[in-house]
Amino acid sequence: MTGYGPARAMPRRTLVRREPFLRIKGRGRSVVLTFDDGPDPRYTPEVLRTLKAHDVRAxxxxxxxxxxxxxxxxxxxxDxxxxIGNHTWSHPLLTELTRSAIRSQMERTSDVIEQTCGARPGxxxxxxxxxxxxxxxxxxxxGMEPLAWSVDTLDWTAPSSQSIERRVLKGAAEGMVVLAHDAGGDRSPSVRALRRYLPRLLDSGYHITVPRWQTR
Known part of the structure; x- marks a missing residue:
């Protein structure tokens, strides 16, 4: 149900994938951190600051x-x-929209990302x-691939930073994809939790990385 195709173009047929499209760089216990709903001027800078302090990408x-x-x-x-991934224009429940509305939500977001950064999201x-x-x-x-998660911090339910930290560390495993948020509400607990669980993951031997495309 997913495949490659030029932006704004309808492929002539559905492309069927016969090999994994996701590769995680690095050896050993590699994990991916993801943040949804931003960017937010209150919380995103703190997330970026913490990631930079530990020289990791998300x-x-x-x-x-x-x-x-x-x-x-x-x-x-x-930079x-x-x-950077596409999370729609206004965060609607896509399964309740028409195909044209879904396309608008996704395409407008890809457009503004390209206008801002010079590249469309993959x-x-x-x-x-x-x-x-x-x-x-x-x-x-x-031209995009879907990505879900394997560990939900549930930070969108407004838990304590300690609760978020516990969920991440309890779910830690090779190939883990963590869902967190840097916008959409009070994300100060998410920021505080990141400051604690990120160094603990690194000290435990986890490699924090981002996915790359599998060349065909």
Whole structure:
């Protein structure tokens, strides 16, 4: 249900994948940190500061309407080597939208990312983790691969920073993809938790990395 295709173009047929498209760089226990809903001028800079202090890269799934107000922050993400993904324009429940509305949400966001950073995103994530066939197909038509997660910090439920930290460390395993947020509410507990669990993961031998494309 996913494949490659030029942006704004409908492929003539569905491309079927016969090999993994995701490769995680590094040996040993590699994990990916992801942050949704930003960029937010209150919390995203603190997340970036913490990642930079430990010389690690993460993925940021951004919303187009947030990018419009925070273009400099998005450029900073890209300049520091983080991967920018598409999280729709206004964070709707895509499974309740028409195909044309889904396309608009995703394409407008890819457009503003390209206008700001000079490149279209290669990854997308559906808000609320709500996927259906149309979402997968349109993402593929726009040249993007879907990425979900394996550990949800549940920071969107407003838990304590200690609770977020415990969830990450309890779920730690090779290939873990962590879902956290840098916008969409009070994310100060998420920032405080990151400051604690990130060095603990590194001290435990985990390699924090970002995915790269598998060449065909």
């Amino acid at each position: 993925m940021f799934f951004v919303c187009g309407e947030m990018v419009v107000e925070n273009r400099d922050m998005l450029r900073k993400m890209a 520091e080597g983080h991967v 990854w997308f994530r559906a808000p609320y983790g709500a996927w259906n066939r149309a979402v997968f197909e349109i993402g593929a038509e726009l």
